[in-house]
Amino acid sequence: MRFDVVTLFPELFAPFLVSGVTRRAYESRLVDVRLWNPRDFAEGNYKRVDDRPFGGGPGMVMMGVPLAACLAAIRAERADAAPVVLFSPAGPRLDHAGVEAWSASEGAVLVCGRYEGIDQRFIDRYVDLQLSLGDFVLSGGEIVAMALLDAVARLQPGVLGDQDSHQFDSFNPALDGLLDCPHYTRPEEWEGMKAPPELLSGHHVQIERWRRDRRLEVTARQRPDLIAAARAAGRLTKADEALLAKLA
Structure with missing residues (x-):
């Protein structure tokens, strides 16, 4: 699979791609990560990629023109119609099910926004999906991109030392969606x-x-919503319910 990352700060990814166990996925190109700087596609001597927002207000807005030119270069190099993903507080939160879906996909183009945001016209025309890491705001999308890449990489065959390790991760359906x-x-x-x-x-x-008892105990204490979801899906046994009744 291939992920093309559009970022004004590609240097942030250099240590990330060569560190830890997930580096096996990047070095072997199981997860092929390519970095693109929209500044390389900006016009003029100053290679400007942002400007003041129409209507006034604080901050700067990323311009659609260099982003579109960057995307065109990516499209010319890729043979598929990979979806364009923008990391934004407006998108749904990334979860385990989403990570599993991406880990079995052909990849995507990941757009990392900066400043006050991106010209809405670029979003309307080119972005297929927006994703959020949570209900808070970051300085840019790079951290979210790294989180997605890391989560996807560790699910690839041969990346983790023990191939069964990820089967015991929190939120995994193998654990009925409970915490570890x-x-x-x-x-x-x-x-x-x-x-x-x-x-x-x-x-x-x-x-x-x-x-199993400790998973139930930790989940009931920290994330009771996951207990409710497991119960609604019929994933809890009589023994599970007996333990939860004692904890209540």
């Missing part, structure tokens, strides 16, 4: 705190029940 359980490792006792004996028992059924 707590994790422990050596030493068995640290600063007076012992690892749960169930995890040291070697009894796989007991271990799995402990993990």
